[in-house]
Amino acid sequence: MxxxxxxxxxxxxxxxxxxxxxxxxxxxxxxxxxxxxxxxxxxxxxxxxxxxxxxxxxxxxxxxxxxxxxxxxxxxxxxxxxxxxxxxxxxxxxxxxxxxxxxxxxxxxxxxxxxxxxxxxxxxxxxxxxxxxxAPNMSIGVNVVFKLLEQAARALAQGYDIEIIEAHHRHKVDAPSGTALKMGEIVAGALGRDLKQCAVYGREGVTGERDPSTIGFATVRGGDIVGDHTVLFAGTGERIEITHKSSSRxxxxxxxxxxxxxxxxxxxxxxxxxxxxxxxx
Incomplete structure (x- = not known):
């Protein structure tokens, strides 16, 4: 056997x-x-x-x-x-x-x-x-967006106003979000700017015309929003929006x-x- x-x-x-x-x-x-x-x-x-x-x-x-x-x-x-x-x-x-x-x-x-x-x-x-x-955001998709923003900022360096809009749930305690700030740092770096010098974190009253060298931030808090981020490049006759939305942690x-x-x-x-x-x- x-x-x-x-x-x-x-x-x-x-x-x-x-x-x-x-x-x-x-x-x-x-x-x-x-x-x-x-x-x-x-x-x-x-x-x-x-x-x-x-x-x-x-x-x-x-x-x-x-x-x-x-x-x-x-x-x-x-x-x-x-x-x-x-x-x-x-x-x-x-x-x-x-x-x-x-x-x-x-x-x-x-x-x-x-x-x-x-x-x-x-x-x-x-x-x-x-x-x-x-990292301010561990999402793989968000980090791909970070890479895209670097390329977009260099290509849209002239003639485009840049605004970053983020939305999160009512329990989040910091604003703007770390992800939004990282997006601002990436864009500012690609443009040769210092975010600490060019960021605008809120507008109210008579603000005057927009300074084209600034990067604006807008924050939304409410409900159970996991995390939405949009970087808006607003030019004359067109807008480019790069957006990431999280539906789950x-x-x-x-x-x-x-x-x-x-x-x-x-x-x-x-x-x-x-x-x-x-x-x-």
Whole structure:
């Protein structure tokens, strides 16, 4: 009797162990769902603020999934089993998370917006020790739009007024959005301008004629709008509008997981989604 041939099995790579901040929030839950659906990723920790009613619950309970990972508030304990930390919270929370990740050697994906110059400097300093992807918008589509805006601004440098209009849900606390500001920075950079010098963030009363060297911003807040952004190039006889509309936070989650995979091979450094998508190669 002959024995069946021995079958070689290929060892499966270890999944990317991800800790998620704000686990009971809208974005936190979206991230958990995305990680659970990704075969190469796993939820290693789920964090929320002390006092949150979600503490102690299974991270997947909201979706009817048992993960075996309880939502907790002990940041340093949670990072013991994580290789990556995804953070879409607020600047003050992100800075606390940054210190813990730096101490633990855990790479970060930062989708938080609204940092001041000192906080940005602190993130840059931390990137000398850990790998970080930081972007005002993790959506792959938005980051393709960023690339298009750079090309459009150079082609429409003369004779076109530039306005940026953004809309978000009623709960968003910063304005303009980080994505809108990034769009302004890209356009200003392509035109050789400094956004801090040429941005106009509101108009009221008798403002006089529009200064053609300015870049205007308009903000809308209401309802459950996930995120709409339009850059308007208004010329004589024509308008060019480059628009991105998000209908689900899942786009930000998928971009975040793409960022995690990008960071897996990088020991340190500060990157953005343009790096992740290969637009800087």
């Amino acid at each position: 002959s024995l069946p041939p021995h079958r070689m099995t290929t060892p499966q790579p270890e999944p990317h162990r991800i800790a998620i901040a704000g686990a009971s929030g809208r974005m936190g839950r979206t991230l958990i769902e995305a990680v659970l659906a990704a075969p190469d990723c796993s939820v290693s920790a789920a964090l929320d603020m002390p006092g949150s009613p979600a503490l102690g619950q299974d991270a997947g309970a909201f979706a009817g999934v048992h993960t075996g990972v309880a939502i907790r508030s002990d940041l340093y304990a949670a990072l013991q089993h994580a290789r990556f930390f995804i953070d879409f919270t607020r600047p003050e929370g992100t800075m606390a998370h940054l210190a813990a990740c730096e101490a633990a050697g855990v790479a970060m994906v930062i989708g938080t917006t609204g940092f001041d110059d000192a906080q940005l400097a602190r993130i840059r300093a931390a990137s000398q020790r850990i790998a970080i992807v930081m 899942a786009t930000y989650a998928q971009g975040s997981l793409r960022a995690v995979r990008f960071l897996a091979a990088r020991p340190h450094g500060l990157y953005d989604m343009q790096d992740v998508l290969g637009f800087k190669n």
